[in-house]
Amino acid sequence: MRYKTNRTESSPPRVRCVKPAEVRLSELMSAAEQLFLAKGVDSTTINEIVEQAQVAKGTFYHYFASKNELLSAMRERYTDQFLKRLEEKTGTCKADDYLGQLCAWVRESIEAYVDTYRLHDIVYTNHHHHNRTNWEKNAILEQLQVILENGTRVGVWQIAEARITSLIIYSGVHGATDDIIASSEVDRDHFISAVLVNCLQMVGVLEYQK
Template identity: 60%
Template sequence: MRVTRAKAAQPDTPPRPPRTKPAEVRLEELMAAAEKLFLANGVEATTINAIVEEAQVAKGTFYHYFSAKTDMLAALAQRYTRQYLEALERAVNACEPQDWVGKLRAWVHASVQTYVDTYRTHDIVYTNHHHHDRQNRDKNAVLDQLLGILEGGRAAGAWALPQPRITALLMYSGVHGVTDDAIAAQLTDCSGFARDVADDCLRMLGVGVKPAGPTSR
């Protein structure tokens, strides 16, 4: 009589990771590595060899996406603006659809907080941008986002606004200007500061706000 031995149970073998990462993952890792090194060492002192070593990719991968560090800086600027816009959009979308005062407050607060958190990257990727660059696509993207809130609030009767674009420009420049001043002053209470800035923006629109105490520094 033939006895058949049962095969020993084989341990589950974990699936092998893919040999190559998706192109968008490789690109993001490469740019994240460059940003880290630029912040730590400066752009001039950071070599392409150092970037690919930090990202753990071949040097050819860098040249697949960029011809030089200047091209990478331009891509980092677009990445910075995209992430900035996404942060503002998340804050605004958390508000009720018709809460236009809340949306403006959220936009101002997120704009201040995100700028404070990322200004060092901002200063690296926008080091060559000047006020005479009047076709600044990145600035216009953020401006259009604010303009949408102002026009939406006007249509809903939240405020009267004869020149929404002029007001958006004043608010955009003002928020960034006062945040630069707060960064220079090493502001400690970003939330209180952002609330005060939002209050002043609302006063520009004729919306009454309760007076708050002085901002902590």
């Protein structure tokens, strides 16, 4: 015979998973990035972004006042990721191999831009590098300038104005890469080698072994 009992087994309490703020912020930007690439900025609503990120709408407004503010944060993240790619690539060279670092910087600048130009065009739609106070451009320039200054210091090349040479190389590489993006028929490896040779000639390195 079975007896009823008033005792009930209680289920263990649910533990609410609270994600760190930086994780939620990253997920929001990643969700927006996917939607912007697929639909465009104007066609994407904030409702769609929070649905994609699986967060409440209030979470969006906790971090951003508008899509424009979101785009500003995405622009900073894009630059950080771009710089990280360059740092990782130049970091594969020996600490005193400034010629190798310059070659790696030029190559990876082209590769990274080609790989991410669609996102680049989205985040820089209303904030192009022609902005003379653009900190993103300056951060990349400083990275290149340090390589050129170090190379001059140890006699790899002789550059009187590292900042000016950095500006010319940066602008030239960026502009030339737009050409390969516009043409699907360009041989990327040959293109990169040709750009690299021209950049090296600018710093006085006339012979380059691939």
